[in-house]
Amino acid sequence: MTQSEPIFRMEGVTHRYGDLTALDDIDFVAEDNSYIALLGPSGSGKTCLLRVIAGFEKPDKGRIWFQGRDITELPAHERGIGFVFQNFALFPHLTIFENVAFGLRNGAVKVSETDIADRVTDAIDMVGLTGLEDRSPDQISGGQKQRVALARSLVLQPKLVLLDEPLGALDANLRERMQIELRAIRERLDVTFLHVTGSETEALAMGDKVAVLDQGQIVQYGTPDAIYDSPAISDVALFLNRFNLFNGELQGDTFVGPFGTVPVTAAQPNKSDVYAIRYDRTRIFSADAVDLPGPALPVRYLASEYLGSSIVFLFETKDRKTVEVDHHLSLGEPRDLTVGENYTLSWDPAQAIVFGKETAR
CATH class of the missing domain: 2.40.50.140 (Nucleic acid-binding proteins)
Incomplete structure (x- = not known):
């Protein structure tokens, strides 16, 4: 992968929950058009970092920049950043088509029904779910739900997609298949994925770059082979297992x-x-x-x-x-x-x- 311009950067970002410091003065620059895996143990601040970037939570200190614009104060729905939740967060009363269309129908920018139909059809086709548009979430498998959640994010045409342990609810065989498919989809769309995981195997397999988070700080950031061969501190070596x-x-x-x-x-x-x-x-x-x-x-x-x-x-x-x-x-x-x-x-x-x-x- 050639060196790209930053898609987002964080400058001195701190976020606390009462006396607990979840993010501790983080500086982080992520390249555009890349797959970044964010690895860390439970409680290291991984999900908090995603939520702060997405705009679901506001940092106590520091600034966040996205595509050259300061978005620290911007509401989540105006940031143009996609988010795939760990539990998929699908609407059980809506069809697959309407789940994917939800963001287009309810966004700040009015989209015509013709454009909605075209974009939803394209997104569903991209994740391999053509023919399932009229089913409800309880009529599809866990892997298919994960694809619907991804399509719902991609249909909004974001330049950055945040994935919170998207493979955690899948069985081992399906996880391996989805790893390949997620990378292929990202490359096809030329977007940046920031993929949170607690699995060292998943992080090393998925990421063009891997960021290791420990106690609210990014303690190492580099290519998978560099981190595997040269962990910066003993805790990184421990995480790699x-x-x-x-x-x-x-x-x-x-x-x-x-x-x-x-x-x-x-x-x-x-x-x-x-x-x-x-x-x-x-x-x-x-x-x-x-x-x-x-x-x-x-x-x-x-x-x-x-x-x-x-x-x-x-x-x-x-x-x-x-x-x-x-x-x-x-x-x-x-x-x-x-x-x-x-x-x-x-x-x-x-x-x-x-x-x-x-x-x-």
Whole structure:
């Protein structure tokens, strides 16, 4: 994707609910014609951020700009921003056609019946629901309801669509299909999608860019591969659910952890000292192995989980911490392990990411 002009930006946006600060002095610039995934744990402020951009809630401090215009004080219905709710929010007494047409019939700008019919038909066709126009919401599936909610937003021809966990209510197979379809629809329309999710897999698969939100602040923003390979802080590595994290102590050029003392060439500033190594970069050796690529972590084998393209092996350390190893089947058959037996995990220390209260010397 080529670099685009910003579609919206937030400058110092803060929003509180009583004593709770949901958004904490956020600065954020989003590119036009892009798919942006907003990832964060429950309570991080994801939905609040969408509602403030949409105009459903007003920030306590800061400004919001959309297509070069300050919209901070503008009512939601005048912003030209689409919103797809997590629970779809369809009108049960209206047909699919009338649900999609609702915004056109009740908007500030008068639209002729001919234009309404053409635009609703186009929107319904775009999301693959042609032939279902006369059905009611209780006569269609969850995936179809999600498409109706999207069509109701797209029929207004917004340049920015906000999606609040739009795939959360769908089963796993349908979620995967809708991921592909959402990206295809966005590319066809040349609009920007801002997609909120609590799923790291969904965020990395969907977004041209991923913004990670933690405690009301955007702590990292970048391409999926940059965030996956180089999380900015240990909490981002934790959200990604792809790293084994070990507490310890950063001592200058070394890190002392449950695997002993290992050399460190660089460390990233963090609120605590944490050592991180990806599941798929951790290797399994016998308990008495001596020719290891790096540190030695004694573990006991617990179980495995088959994921189709890979197998995840679960181990337990002496202090009862669960550690995971991801073996991709393209690398060959995994070794045979015995439940309850002791093994050693090791890795190349150059592939680890070290976070420290102070930068390593």
